[in-house]
Amino acid sequence: MRDMNMKKLKKNAFRYSKVRGETASRIRIPGGVINAKSMAKAAEIAEKYGNGTVFITNRQGFEIPGIKMEDIPRVNMELQSIIEDSGVNQGEPGQGYPASGTRNVVSCPGSRLCPFGCYDTTKFARKMDKHIFPNNLHVKIAFTGCSNDCAKVRMNDFGIIGMTEPQYNPDRCVGCEQCVKYCRIRSVNALKAVNGKIVRDASACVGCGVCVAYCPTRAWTRSKEHFFRLVLLGRTGKKNPRLAEDFIKWVNEENIMKIVKNAYAYVEEFIDKNALEGKEHIGYILDRTGFDEFLKWAMKDVELNPEAEISRRIYWGGKFYDRGYGRSKGGLQA
């Protein structure tokens, strides 16, 4: 006789499998970095309780498939060292993960490794995970080091894109114009040479730091403070997949932490109480309440840093499969 509370099982970060009686353990790795010994532990669990394979997920987690439901308590015990190593908030030790709604917080390699990373993405992702997890609400957050967006943060509810404000020292500039050239080729063509020195169009600049990376004399350097572009409410899915839109450019870390926390309160207030399995993407809630209501909640007690440029009205695009658009016959054309 097998009597499983599947709601509890899923909340405990085990997957509903198509194979009856089996499940998969979902390991959360905020910021995408764990120690090699935790990796070995995951492999050990897969060998001991699973089918000997590990699935690397899209959101930088592991899923260990082929686990017998009866083994869940034992697997949870074995997960303990990984949970502690990855710094994930937990309720009772030995009980596995306390929630699965808010998804793993993703990051690109960032400045730990990448020459273009504008900040330590893993560090910020872990800090954010500590801030918002455990939580049952279906929220996706991702961090990327620069505007290349290798972490695909625009497909998340909250996307954090690193920026540096280039600092120019004309006394060190020889006018070689490599910054101008590489900004044009690799970025957004925000620089031009005027009278042998460089002029930056601040409104066009995306803060990617390409000018700094290519400057041969340290005429361009990075700002002491790290800045971010916060993008909102991108999503995949059947109804209305869309990319996240720009919310605040040049925002600082402190404000991002507040805004994300505030957004959780907004969701608690306005989520469809009858939503299937209690899951509703924030974007669909916002579609119902309107942007102004969201803005009111998100910006509660937020004092924007002086550099920040906020969009007070956002329109999203994307596909509208749920409203007749894009149907092959008989529907309206988008």
Added chain:
Amino acid sequence: MGYVLSSEGFSKALHELGGSYRLYAPVRKEGEGRFTDVDVVRYDFVHEAGEIELSTKSDYAFKEILTPLSETLFFFTEQSVKDADKDTSPVIIFVRSCDLHAVKRLDQIYLANGKAEDWFYRRIRDSVRFALIGCSESCENGFCVSMKTNRADEGYMFSVDEDGGKFYVDVKDDEAAKIFAAHAESSQPVTARYVTENDTDVNVPENVPNSIYKSDIWDEYTQRCINCGRCNFVCPTCTCYTMQDVYYTDNGRVGERRRVGASCMVDGYTNVAGGGQYRKTNGERMRFKVLHKVWDFRRRFGYDMCVGCGRCDDVCPEYISFANCVNKLDAAIKEAGNDE
């Protein structure tokens, strides 16, 4: 005259010297490197001994005070010209042995290359004196032993070596000796530390036949090099500059002439009127640079331009090694010689 000073005594002595001299030294600039949270060590004026980066070789050379990256030479309007003001109060520059040898190369080019001295260089050069930072161990890419620049016995006011929290100075200047003596814990003979071997050994060819100009050893650099010129800008002996005549945009009848650093690797260096360009490929530019450093300069002045500081190898984003290129050059010449 040699003295041993505590950290505090050394600070006081420098503070006192600072009353008569501006102090120009390698400084660690936090977060000002190419990449996020990476420092750069470059020269700047300091007020305290603690600001001086004594343990690491600077990423950029001291030459920026003698040949600024960007310097306005004079202003002009209609019939009038005015020299730009320049602070020519005395300076002590803190350099390592390789860089002290580089001073001779800079002087050669700006003061003794042809009949005329460079007036703007002379004006600042006369206000400059040197302090020698000893080297307790070889830096990663340096090849000063090969270039015979690992040791400097003269040309400095005093040397400084930090060891176990004590500062050892060899003072060659009477005025400075009085100051150090006043703050010293003891007096004893001091020799500035220097290295006697590097990880990198470079074989500089004695003779370079013209046939090497057409050798295929340069071809790989056409592919590998991105002509960014960082090797030139960090080099203590690169002296090339270009001019910018700038007319102010508000009033085109007023302007200034600027002298800015130039690089033989960067686009535009060999451009001439009519659209010609003598060295188009990066391989040709590499050939010019390398031969200039270890052959052409010697033919004219009798000694090599390169001092083996290794900064070009430290900075190259494509991991091109100048030192290894010289060794390849030497091997190619020897091989060609054996064939004949």
